[in-house]
Amino acid sequence: MPRHSDCRSAGAGAYRAARWSLALATAGAVHGLGHASTTAVDLAALPIEQLLTIEVYSASKFVQTLTDAPSAVSVVTAAEIKAFGWRTLADILGSMRGLYLGNDRNYSYLGARGFLRPGDYNTRFLLLVDGNRTNDAVYDQAAIGTEFVLDVDLIERVEYVPGPGSSIYGANALFGVVNVITKSGRALNGPQVALEAGSHGTGRLRASYGVQTDDGAILVSATSYRKRGRNLYFPEFDSPGDNHGLAQRLDHDRAESLFVKGTHGPFSLSLAHSARKKGIPTASFSQVFNDPRSHTDDVLSLVDFGHRYSLAVDRELSTRVYWGAYDYDGDYVYDFPPVGINRDVARARWWGAEARLTSTRLSGHKLVFGAEYQHDYRRDQFNYDVGPHAVLLDDRRSGRRMGVYAQDEIVLGDSVLLNAGLRYDRNSSTGGTFSPRLGLIYKAREASTLKALYGTAFRAPNAYELFYEIPGAGGQRSNPALQAERVRSVELIAEQRLARDARLSASVFHNTVSGLISQTLDPAQILIFQNMERVVARGAELEFEKAWRGGMRLRTSVTLQRAHHAHTGEELVNSPRRLAKFNFTTPLLEGSLRAGLDLRHVSQRRTLAASTHGYWIANLTLSAVRLGPGLEASASIYNLFNRRYADPGGEEHAQDAIRQDGRSLRARLSYTF
Amino acid sequence: MNLFARRFRRLVTGIALLLPLGLTAQPVHEHDLKAAFVYNFALFTDWPADTIYEGGTLNICINPASALRPALNALRDKPIRGRRIALREPAPGTVRACHVLFLEATDRRAWPQMREALAGATVLTVADDQEPGLEGSIIMLGFEGNRIVFSIDTRAAGAASLILSSKLLRLAAEVR
Numbered sequence: 121m122p123r124h125s126d127c128r129s130a131g132a133g134a135y136r137a138a139r140w141s142l143a144l145a146t147a148g149a150v151h152g153l154g155h156a157s158t159t160a161v162d163l164a165a166l167p168i169e170q171l172l173t174i175e176v177y178s179a180s181k182f183v184q185t186l187t188d189a190p191s192a193v194s195v196v197t198a199a200e201i202k203a204f205g206w207r208t209l210a211d212i213l214g215s216m217r218g219l220y221l222g223n224d225r226n227y228s229y230l231g232a233r234g235f236l237r238p239g240d241y242n243t244r245f246l247l248l249v250d251g252n253r254t255n256d257a258v259y260d261q262a263a264i265g266t267e268f269v270l271d272v273d274l275i276e277r278v279e280y281v282p283g284p285g286s287s288i289y290g291a292n293a294l295f296g297v298v299n300v301i302t303k304s305g306r307a308l309n310g311p312q313v314a315l316e317a318g319s320h321g322t323g324r325l326r327a328s329y330g331v332q333t334d335d336g337a338i339l340v341s342a343t344s345y346r347k348r349g350r351n352l353y354f355p356e357f358d359s360p361g362d363n364h365g366l367a368q369r370l371d372h373d374r375a376e377s378l379f380v381k382g383t384h385g386p387f388s389l390s391l392a393h394s395a396r397k398k399g400i401p402t403a404s405f406s407q408v409f410n411d412p413r414s415h416t417d418d419v420l421s422l423v424d425f426g427h428r429y430s431l432a433v434d435r436e437l438s439t440r441v442y443w444g445a446y447d448y449d450g451d452y453v454y455d456f457p458p459v460g461i462n463r464d465v466a467r468a469r470w471w472g473a474e475a476r477l478t479s480t481r482l483s484g485h486k487l488v489f490g491a492e493y494q495h496d497y498r499r500d501q502f503n504y505d506v507g508p509h510a511v512l513l514d515d516r517r518s519g520r521r522m523g524v525y526a527q528d529e530i531v532l533g534d535s536v537l538l539n540a541g542l543r544y545d546r547n548s549s550t551g552g553t554f555s556p557r558l559g560l561i562y563k564a565r566e567a568s569t570l571k572a573l574y575g576t577a578f579r580a581p582n583a584y585e586l587f588y589e590i591p592g593a594g595g596q597r598s599n600p601a602l603q604a605e606r607v608r609s610v611e612l613i614a615e616q617r618l619a620r621d622a623r624l625s626a627s628v629f630h631n632t633v634s635g636l637i638s639q640t641l642d643p644a645q646i647l648i649f650q651n652m653e654r655v656v657a658r659g660a661e662l663e664f665e666k667a668w669r670g671g672m673r674l675r676t677s678v679t680l681q682r683a684h685h686a687h688t689g690e691e692l693v694n695s696p697r698r699l700a701k702f703n704f705t706t707p708l709l710e711g712s713l714r715a716g717l718d719l720r721h722v723s724q725r726r727t728l729a730a731s732t733h734g735y736w737i738a739n740l741t742l743s744a745v746r747l748g749p750g751l752e753a754s755a756s757i758y759n760l761f762n763r764r765y766a767d768p769g770g771e772e773h774a775q776d777a778i779r780q781d782g783r784s785l786r787a788r789l790s791y792t793f
Numbered sequence: 794m795n796l797f798a799r800r801f802r803r804l805v806t807g808i809a810l811l812l813p814l815g816l817t818a819q820p821v822h823e824h825d826l827k828a829a830f831v832y833n834f835a836l837f838t839d840w841p842a843d844t845i846y847e848g849g850t851l852n853i854c855i856n857p858a859s860a861l862r863p864a865l866n867a868l869r870d871k872p873i874r875g876r877r878i879a880l881r882e883p884a885p886g887t888v889r890a891c892h893v894l895f896l897e898a899t900d901r902r903a904w905p906q907m908r909e910a911l912a913g914a915t916v917l918t919v920a921d922d923q924e925p926g927l928e929g930s931i932i933m934l935g936f937e938g939n940r941i942v943f944s945i946d947t948r949a950a951g952a953a954s955l956i957l958s959s960k961l962l963r964l965a966a967e968v969r
Binding site: 160171172173276303304307430434480483534535537 | 822824825826828829830832833837858864865867868871902905909928929936937940941942960961964966969
């Protein structure tokens with residue numbers, strides 16, 4: 121039956137009007153039943169139009185995280201982001217099993233399976249937004265802090281697929297793939313504004329508009345974020361000439377972002393843009409300490425145009441073309457003398473296309489074929505002194521990467537599933553690479569699943585590691601002879617569903633990374649990237665999730681791991697042996713309030729010179745999701761017990777460890793018209 | 794009373810009026826709401842006149858391990874067009890006797906076989922949460938934020954000789 125536009129708008133009108141009547145109807149139903157919660161019987165009595173407007177707390181989301189997937193996938197939903205008050209993608213990822221974070225007050229860093237390499241801008245994680253790659257073409261950076269391209273309010277869910285993902289995704293999917301799925305315009309259904317205020321002069325304003333059209337949806341959203349930042353004391357610089365180690369008003373942070381997304385029938389178009397300016401309080405790269413001019417600018421723009429075409433009921437072809445631009449400008453202050461600015465610049469431009477065919481035509485098989493081509497037509501890096509003008513680096517490059525892949529999910533009998541994938545990549549800097557993956561999934565009983573996984577992944581050195589060269593102190597040497605690094609991973613996973621809405625999973629992994637690209641100091645004490653010898657990481661993870669009928673939810677995990685150099689046996693820097701996560705959320709006052717408690721533990725970590733202490737931190741959020749029609753409010757306390765903790769510094773830092781924030785607050789208000 | 798004070802009083806009154814609503818709006822459980830949706834789908838579907846109702850019941854087939862089953866079970870006493878609801882376990886051999894078949898992640902493995910067995914049968918298939926691997930279902934449930942939405946595949950409905958009411962088609966987030 122054809123749908124008419126007048127029907128649709130009438131539906132939308134009813135939808136909006138139903139919000140009020142629904143609130144009354146549900147309230148009535150509840151009063152009639154005393155304090156019992158609304159049941160299926162009450163709901164079945166409501167008109168279906170009203171069912172569409174009711175908000176639920178999702179219990180089974182995690183049960184549905186693809187027990188058949190050849191990985192132990194972690195999923196965080198919009199509801200959790202709200203309940204735990206997470207402000208950045210880094211906050212979200214840090215709550216997931218096996219992941220840990222670093223922050224040097226310039227960028228945020230992500231670690232997994234014992235790896236968080238100094239000088240690495242998350243190049244070993246592939247970060248996708250709605251399936252579109254966000255890692256740029258110069259640094260391959262996955263931006264996860266305030267430099268992330270998207271406002272976290274626009275996230276529908278974040279999926280983290282640990283383990284090598286190169287068999288489908290190609291380069292960079294070394295330790296895992298992060299896929300951020302954005303909300304649809306229909307989820308907003310009208311204009312929405314959100315306002316935030318927090319400690320250290322933090323403020324954020326978002327204005328969004330979402331609408332359902334005849335044959336799709338449109339979402340437009342803009343965000344402005346400011347943080348004044350507090351003055352920071354660094355004992356390493358505690359001398360009269362360096363303001364006694366106090367970096368004043370240098371932790372400032374400012375970001376603007378814009379997101380536009382539209383779907384129309386089988387077509388989709390998205391546009392993401394973000395610009396961030398961050399002060400550098402640490403005087404990294406041997407800068408002069410406490411100079412207000414020291415900062416970095418990161419601007420990322422992404423355009424993605426996609427089409428899905430159903431060839432038959434059992435075959436689908438999806439294609440997309442994309443374009444991306446990344447501009448980086450860093451002002452670094454040096455005493456030449458006189459004191460002046462050195463500007464570090466990168467310009468990355470790329471476009472690409474991908475086609476993927478999914479077929480379930482063959483009984484017992486689910487086949488995926490794909491091909492991808494990307495032209496990095498600018499991978500340029502510059503460096504110059506601003507005044508007196510002197511060019512230190514003018515390196516212009518381009519590159520191409522292409523890949524073809526196939527994957528098949530084969531049903532072997534009633535309880536065994538085989539997932540086999542292979543991808544071949546060709547990269548203009550390092551040549552060809554095969555990445556195979558094999559997963560055997562055995563459903564021992566209805567509620568128990570065992571998985572054995574084997575896979576390899578690779579990462580080609582990026583333009584920065586290959587070609588960046590600046591002479592002198594705080595400088596770096598290029599290394600065009602760098603080879604791709606590879607990981608080989610074996611993993612065993614056991615998943616057990618317990619009763620209803622509870623799940624226990626355990627896994628052990630063994631990763632071997634060969635040719636790990638690492639920042640080191642050459643004999644002349646200049647930074648250089650080199651392929652290192654083999655590194656081995658072993659570990660075990662245990663996770664428990666449960667949802668209660670009353671709306672309480674728990675997700676908790678423990679990771680034990682060790683990563684060491686194969687020959688020397690020496691433990692890796694910034695590699696905690698223990699991680700623990702505890703996320704609990706519960707409704708309070710008959711569901712009018714929700715509390716979210718987020719606990720994280722990271723054990724002692726080796727630093728370049730010594731070590732950091734292990735720590736536990738707690739974050740607490742109280743939110744009122746139904747303050748009034750469309751009105752939501754929340755208050756969060758981060759680092760509730762004001763614990764002192766620090767993240768290891770890199771070779772570019774004078775600080776062996778960089779202290780992180782103490783207790784801080786945030787209040788948030790959002791209103792949907 | 795000056796303008797500011799008047800506005801302030803209006804605001805306070807407004808908030809006071811809103812509060813009781815906010816406090817009584819209980820959270821609704823996903824399974825309960827989904828069960829209510831399944832019930833409504835059955836209510837707004839026309840089965841062909843020659844459909845067989847053994848024992849006079851409308852059979853909703855759902856995996857015994859499904860978390861949705863207790864919520865659906867609670868609806869047994871709410872008849873659909875005069876027929877009592879009976880919950881049955883889906884199996885390839887007997888799946889054609891279902892009137893509604895609810896599918897979720899755990900049914901993925903069995904689905905291709907069941908789908909073959911279902912060819913041409915007048916069964917309303919409802920897939921949970923846009924699960925990949927459950928392609929070809931007539932209705933797919935999905936999430937949009939914290940709300941539940943559904944999409945309809947008219948081609949699959951036609952193949953099953955079922956007529957879905959225009960109301961369902963109008964309210965669907967997507968009609969293919």
